[in-house]
Amino acid sequence: MVRFLALVLVLAAAAMVLTACTDNGDPAPENGDMMSRLATVQERGTLVCAINTSLPGFGALDDDGNNVGFDIDQCRAVAAAVLGDPDAVEYRPTVAGERGPTMQAGEVDLMVRNTTWTSVRDATWGNFAWTTFYDGQGFMVPASLGVSDPLELDGSTVCVLQGTTTELNLEDFITQHNLNIRVTTFDDQAPLSEAYLAGQCQAETTDRSGLTSVRATFDNPAAHVILPGTISEEPLGPVVPHGDEQWYDIVKSVVAILIYSEAYGIDSRNVPTAQTGSRAVDRLFGLGDSNWGQEDLGLSQTVAQDIIRAVGNYGEIYDRHLTPLGLQREGTRNALWIAAPCEDCPKGGEIYAAPLR
Amino acid sequence: MAGHHTARLLTYQGIPVWRHIVVIQWALQVLSAVAVAGLVFWFFTNISNAIDDRDIPYGFSFLERAYQTPIGEHVLPYDSSDTYAYAFLVAASNTVVLAIVGVILAISFGTLIGIARISSNWALSRLALAYVEFFRNVPVLVLILFTFYIMLLLPPVAESYSVGGRVYLHNGGLAVPWPTPAGQALPALAWLALAAAGAAAGVLTHRFLTRREAVTGHVSYPLTAGIATALGIALIFWIVIALLSGAAPLTIETPAPTGRFSTIEGGLHVRAGAIVMLISLVIYTAAFIAEIVRAGIQSVGKGQTEAALATGLHSVGVLRYIVFPQAVRVIVPPLISQCLNLTKNSSLAAAIGFADLTNVAITMTQTAPAISIFLIIMAAYLLMSLAWSAIGNIYNWRARIVGT
Numbered sequence: 001m002v003r004f005l006a007l008v009l010v011l012a013a014a015a016m017v018l019t020a021c022t023d024n025g026d027p028a029p030e031n032g033d034m035m036s037r038l039a040t041v042q043e044r045g046t047l048v049c050a051i052n053t054s055l056p057g058f059g060a061l062d063d064d065g066n067n068v069g070f071d072i073d074q075c076r077a078v079a080a081a082v083l084g085d086p087d088a089v090e091y092r093p094t095v096a097g098e099r100g101p102t103m104q105a106g107e108v109d110l111m112v113r114n115t116t117w118t119s120v121r122d123a124t125w126g127n128f129a130w131t132t133f134y135d136g137q138g139f140m141v142p143a144s145l146g147v148s149d150p151l152e153l154d155g156s157t158v159c160v161l162q163g164t165t166t167e168l169n170l171e172d173f174i175t176q177h178n179l180n181i182r183v184t185t186f187d188d189q190a191p192l193s194e195a196y197l198a199g200q201c202q203a204e205t206t207d208r209s210g211l212t213s214v215r216a217t218f219d220n221p222a223a224h225v226i227l228p229g230t231i232s233e234e235p236l237g238p239v240v241p242h243g244d245e246q247w248y249d250i251v252k253s254v255v256a257i258l259i260y261s262e263a264y265g266i267d268s269r270n271v272p273t274a275q276t277g278s279r280a281v282d283r284l285f286g287l288g289d290s291n292w293g294q295e296d297l298g299l300s301q302t303v304a305q306d307i308i309r310a311v312g313n314y315g316e317i318y319d320r321h322l323t324p325l326g327l328q329r330e331g332t333r334n335a336l337w338i339a340a341p342c343e344d345c346p347k348g349g350e351i352y353a354a355p356l357r
Numbered sequence: 358m359a360g361h362h363t364a365r366l367l368t369y370q371g372i373p374v375w376r377h378i379v380v381i382q383w384a385l386q387v388l389s390a391v392a393v394a395g396l397v398f399w400f401f402t403n404i405s406n407a408i409d410d411r412d413i414p415y416g417f418s419f420l421e422r423a424y425q426t427p428i429g430e431h432v433l434p435y436d437s438s439d440t441y442a443y444a445f446l447v448a449a450s451n452t453v454v455l456a457i458v459g460v461i462l463a464i465s466f467g468t469l470i471g472i473a474r475i476s477s478n479w480a481l482s483r484l485a486l487a488y489v490e491f492f493r494n495v496p497v498l499v500l501i502l503f504t505f506y507i508m509l510l511l512p513p514v515a516e517s518y519s520v521g522g523r524v525y526l527h528n529g530g531l532a533v534p535w536p537t538p539a540g541q542a543l544p545a546l547a548w549l550a551l552a553a554a555g556a557a558a559g560v561l562t563h564r565f566l567t568r569r570e571a572v573t574g575h576v577s578y579p580l581t582a583g584i585a586t587a588l589g590i591a592l593i594f595w596i597v598i599a600l601l602s603g604a605a606p607l608t609i610e611t612p613a614p615t616g617r618f619s620t621i622e623g624g625l626h627v628r629a630g631a632i633v634m635l636i637s638l639v640i641y642t643a644a645f646i647a648e649i650v651r652a653g654i655q656s657v658g659k660g661q662t663e664a665a666l667a668t669g670l671h672s673v674g675v676l677r678y679i680v681f682p683q684a685v686r687v688i689v690p691p692l693i694s695q696c697l698n699l700t701k702n703s704s705l706a707a708a709i710g711f712a713d714l715t716n717v718a719i720t721m722t723q724t725a726p727a728i729s730i731f732l733i734i735m736a737a738y739l740l741m742s743l744a745w746s747a748i749g750n751i752y753n754w755r756a757r758i759v760g761t
Contacts, residue, residue: 154616154617167723186709188708198509
């Protein structure tokens with residue numbers, strides 16, 4: 001009996017191997033060779049979006065447990081564009097150090113997770129679809145320390161989040177200025193903040209917007225200062241996996257729609273459904289004779305209407321999530337470059353995308 | 358008669374092959390070998406196809422490049438211009454030191470709890486039982502984070518608790534005076550080597566005198582003689598080296614607050630991450646070791662204890678000379694698996710910012726291929742586990758019952 005069972009087991013294993021081998025011989029459709037990502041997403045009915053859950057303003061949970069933030073709304077905009085429903089998003093919380101492997105494995109359709117666009121990441125992680133927020137790395141210290149310049153941090157311990165560009169920039173900064181700084185690396189924001197607040201490290205470093213966001217969660221934000229100046233360039237934006245150019249172009253176009261809607265003065269309350277007389281506005285919202293490539297991208301003619309009605313334009317998204325944190329926009333690089341009608345172009349900001357036409 | 362002919366062909370030693378035990382056993386062996394090989398082959402082709410399809414970077418050439426990223430704490434000297442390969446070694450040495458110190462403490466502590474567990478003192482044994490049941494049933498990551506938050510309740514470095522200006526305790530670590538080479542490293546290293554040789558001589562002296570005492574009955578105080586030999590050799594060479602080099606080989610360095618942030622410099626500074634990992638891993642693993650020790654002691658027949666007591670041995674002596682030497686044979690194999698667990702659980706250190714092997718490796722994935730890095734650290738943990746197993750096997754071999 002025992003031997004009989006063993007025989008059955010072995011045969012089952014052998015059968016498994018054989019079927020596995022034949023499976024392997026087929027062209028693998030799950031690798032996207034056969035189906036475009038757009039078709040995959042539409043068939044699935046949800047957009048899988050890698051996000052942050054612990055950076056208020058960019059990606060965090062609200063009191064009801066919903067994902068909210070500047071980054072989250074970009075996921076919602078893409079879902080509105082390709083699925084017609086901004087809520088059809090499956091959020092995939094991802095810690096900083098997992099981002100590369102997550103993108104490389106192609107597990108997610110999109111990642112909007114305060115991710116800095118760098119050449120290495122562009123080459124190995126995926127394609128970056130425009131910059132939606134310009135940032136730079138700064139330092140936060142307790143006001144009581146009396147530090148006013150990052151160079152004064154010589155001799156201190158600095159806490160940093162693992163798997164971030166800030167971790168790499170910090171080393172450049174330390175070496176460049178020949179500073180004696182101890183670095184403590186955490187894989188998650190919560191213990192990092194606790195360590196900083198308890199004084200285990202004298203300073204915390206990350207993107208200035210991140211510091212502003214983290215500081216806003218403290219009991220006494222006024223007791224902490226973000227030092228002036230930045231030590232790096234941190235352009236943040238959405239990332240798509242390599243290997244599907246149509247999908248990359250779709251996400252870029254969605255970002256462009258958010259930006260140009262603001263430039264044209266169209267927000268979620270005044271989305272045009274009939275011709276407005278402005279050729280640019282009519283083209284963007286699919287109301288005129290010409291279009292901007294919706295068809296080539298596999299999107300509906302009036303996709304911009306869906307997006308703006310669902311999430312609003314870039315300025316609305318910014319005002320909804322980042323302005324309350326105290327991240328002022330006017331006069332910064334995150335103001336628009338373009339404005340229409342353009343009387344005093346450029347506006348001085350750097351938020352820009354390829355013209356939609 | 359074709360049928361008859363075929364039947365003749367399909368027999369082996371006069372028995373039809375499908376019923377012959379030797380043939381069936383061979384067929385099963387071959388089939389399972391094919392199945393295993395097939396599975397392994399499938400896994401590897403699947404992985405390599407996926408790597409190709411998705412253009413996932415792979416390779417080991419990065420090992421020669423400079424790592425250029427800080428490592429929070431390191432037992433070995435480290436500079437950010439060192440290579441990835443060396444950075445791996447630095448990170449692994451953090452893990453190894455944590456594992457060795459952790460295992461020593463966990464075994465000592467766990468043995469005490471295990472003995473307390475079967476103590477005739479009711480309160481003590483219940484307390485030990487409560488300890489074991491509580492800590493065995495808490496996830497180790499939760500315990501690590503809990504210890505971390507407790508540690509944060511200590512004052513920050515500028516307001517450290519200080520013991521006579523020599524020992525400093527703060528939420529970033531513990532600094533204690535530590536012997537360090539006064540000038541050059543060479544005299545210090547030479548003395549350490551000679552002192553180690555002295556310690557070995559002491560052990561040999563102890564062993565020789567113990568044996569002689571057992572054989573001849575000549576009373577010679579082996580323990581005292583052994584310690585005296587070791588200390589004597591160390592002291593003689595200390596004086597010799599001090600005279601030769603003009604300075605004591607080692608001086609005690611006292612930590613002191615320095616600089617704008619009153620950070621503690623000098624002496625031995627054990628950082629918060631290491632302390633938290635050590636405490637939580639020791640507390641956790643000791644609970645398991647306590648049960649192993651208890652089971653081991655209880656596995657020794659009651660008659661042994663009774664006979665030993667009847668010879669007039671006191672109860673500590675019974676445990677020390679009769680029960681424990683027998684129990685150890687039962688204790689060691691599962692104990693080794695706890696050593697492995699402690700070593701592997703140390704990989705959770707990224708949660709609290711201790712620069713162990715896994716923490717550093719995850720950081721490396723930013724600038725080097727993740728698959729290659731994880732292959733390397735898997736191999737490193739395997740190596741550490743095999744080392745523990747080897748120690749266990751050597752012990753088992755030495756403690757084996759000869760001639761039965």
